[in-house]
Amino acid sequence: MDFRLLGPFEARHQGTRITLPARRQERCILGILLLDAGHVVSTARLVDLLWNGAAPPSARGTVHTYIGRLRAALRSHGAHIETRSDGYTVDPAGHTIDARTFLDLVAGAGTDGDPGARLTGYDRALALWRGPVLADTADDALRGRLGGRLAELRLTALEQRAEVHLELGRPDRVIADLGGPADDHPARERLVAALMTALYRDGRRGEALDLYRRTARHLATVLGLDPDPGLARLHARILDGDPRLASPARPARAITVGGEQLPWGVGGHPALDFCNTYAGWSHPGRPAADWLRHYPTLAVWAGHTDLAEDHTVAALLRQAAEDPGAAAAALAEARTFRTAVYRCLIDPADTRAFNTVAAAAQEAARNAVFTLGSHGLGAWRLPPSAGLRLPLHAVARSAAELLADPRRFTICRCPAEDCGWLFLDPSGRRRWCSQAACGKRYAAFAAPDPSPRYSDTITG
The missing domain is CATH 1.10.10.10 (Winged helix-like DNA-binding domain superfamily/Winged helix DNA-binding domain)
Structure with missing residues (x-):
């Protein structure tokens, strides 16, 4: 039950x-x-x-x-x-x-x-x-x-x-979440501090200072206490315009689409770019940084890579806002699936990862419909009935298509220790995922291998 x-x-x-x-x-x-x-x-x-x-x-x-x-x-x-x-x-x-x-x-x-x-x-x-x-x-x-x-x-x-x-640079989410609770629980100074910081980062310095004054007044009149030293220090830093309170730095190698930060599309195929929503890998299975932190990012990314149409993305964003629990579950499933896709693409012998991708692709195929696009060509699309799992189905279809394409044998994995992005290299001469992002940094230490073997791309 x-x-x-x-x-x-x-x-x-x-x-x-x-x-x-x-x-x-x-x-x-x-x-x-x-x-x-x-x-x-x-x-x-x-x-x-x-x-x-x-x-x-x-x-x-x-x-x-x-x-x-x-x-x-x-x-x-x-x-x-x-x-x-x-x-x-x-x-x-x-x-x-x-x-x-x-x-x-x-x-x-x-x-x-x-x-x-x-x-x-x-x-x-x-x-x-x-x-x-x-x-x-x-x-x-x-x-x-x-x-x-x-x-x-x-x-x-x-x-x-x-x-x-x-930490992820989303003060607007904090303001939306904590406005009511801060009014209901003015003695929760950690909560108040988070909201003050978010208001300041959102350009609402006056509101942040007013929140502090209201909190200090409540603590004094109801509890007979002064604000916690940490909250008082935050107040002083806001008054001084301390630059350390600024929003976290924008991630490297990022683009902004629909208000969401996405990684550069250097892979050459949607399934590879899905794997590259890891900003970098210290080693396979352990991302050093990750763009897929929220469901809206997944939905916007699917639209950006043409795996979903704009009106579908808009519908997904509405559904995610109405049912955050289901959106969180769909995001968690997509992030787990991404690991299987990554392992499958770098190691053809990983049958367990292949079977995971295959099962998801088969489920997606059962739900797909063949429609006429605005460009006059037919295309397989996932209907709105797929719900919040639609981006996952779309990625699964894309990954299956790449696994059935001889180009999958030209996939390389960037050997930079803080990267590991996947990209296609039909020429067999390119080693780094992006000359601007990785190649220039390592050119002084290692010249590109003119004919990298597939096994070399796996070990990095």
């Missing part, structure tokens, strides 16, 4: 919402057990939580009755409430609980070294929230006792996501 606690309580079985007992306290008991799934919740704690320390003499019997009704409602859906000692527990195995998923995603994002992967993790985690914990089941007092830790972690995840956005 799929249990949703981060907002109004919902339970679904195989995608269909199921009806639980109508009594709010019965749903509340189930929510309490699910928030602590895998652990025993004593009857005494259930009584204390449900009646907030003012339980009637019949409370324990009432809890037992509620448990019986819940068991009857859940039994046919494969969920069980077990009696353990003087309490009850729900085994989470085989079930999805959004609160547990949220905790796992935030923990994973916090340990990922790649900013794009961190951002994807935070996006997926925060997209699970549809409102306060057990919004239609618990009152404010009970919610504070049950969901205080989750609510606190949600704010922390918002702060951490904002800091990643700042």
